[in-house]
Every structure is written in structure tokens, then in C-alpha cells.
Amino acid sequence: MMAPLEAPCTSAVCLGLGSPTDSRNSRAQLWLLLEICKSLNIPRHSIKLYDPAFSEQDIADLSDLGLSIVSENLHGKYIAITPTFFYLPHCGLAIYENLIRSNWQAGLVRHLRLLANEFLNYVER
Numbered sequence: 225m226m227a228p229l230e231a232p233c234t235s236a237v238c239l240g241l242g243s244p245t246d247s248r249n250s251r252a253q254l255w256l257l258l259e260i261c262k263s264l265n266i267p268r269h270s271i272k273l274y275d276p277a278f279s280e281q282d283i284a285d286l287s288d289l290g291l292s293i294v295s296e297n298l299h300g301k302y303i304a305i306t307p308t309f310f311y312l313p314h315c316g317l318a319i320y321e322n323l324i325r326s327n328w329q330a331g332l333v334r335h336l337r338l339l340a341n342e343f344l345n346y347v348e349r
Contacts, residue, residue, distance in 0.1 A: 233309040233337055235270040236261050237302055240314035243277045244285065253313045258289075260339070264309060274298070301326045304335035312340040 238257050242250035261271055268290035276297060278286070283293050300319035302310070304327050312319065320340065327333045 236309040238273045238311040
């Protein structure tokens, strides 16, 4: 059983989605992200996405959906000042490490809400 969250998430960050224009899986994962954010009452303008695979068409389409596109690769170094939902469907271990380390040092790790790959998979590889 999961412990109750201290406060509701007010924003979301999605890294490693892939190109929705080119990939059916990316479109399905985008739909899942939007549904989860809807259930968490996170407005679309509070959802940030970054993937180096985004094409100009992806950026235009995602912007048309009301989502915010991050233009700079922060390599996962996001600071969660408030409880933030992070959706990381195709990220490497370095992204997870940077995200957790950035928030651990700032004492904000309690604000991270992750939907990600199982960390044990990285250890086994």
C-alpha cells in the first residue's frame, strides 16, 4: 500500500517521450501522460516536456495541445520545489541519477513523484 502524498502535484515534467509524430508508442505514452495529469488535476500548461528526438512537427503539435516544451537539455537536473509528477518512459540511468541527486542535495527529494522504469532493470544490465 502506498503512503498518502503530502500535497497534490501542481506540475509535471516528461522526459524521454520520443517522437509522437513518428512513433505509435510515443503517442500512447503521451495519451497516458495526459490522462494521469487530468486525474491529478494538473493543467496542461503546467506540463513540461523535453526530448532531443522532438521534431519541429512534434513541438508544434505538443504546443497546440497546450503543453510547454523545454528548449534546453537539462540532463534531468530539474528541481522540484513543490510536489511534481515526473514521467520518464525512456530515460537512461544518468537522467534518473541527475534528477534524484539534484533534489536530494536541495532537500526536496520528498517532492518527487516518479513514473519510470524499474531501477532494478538498470542494475541487472
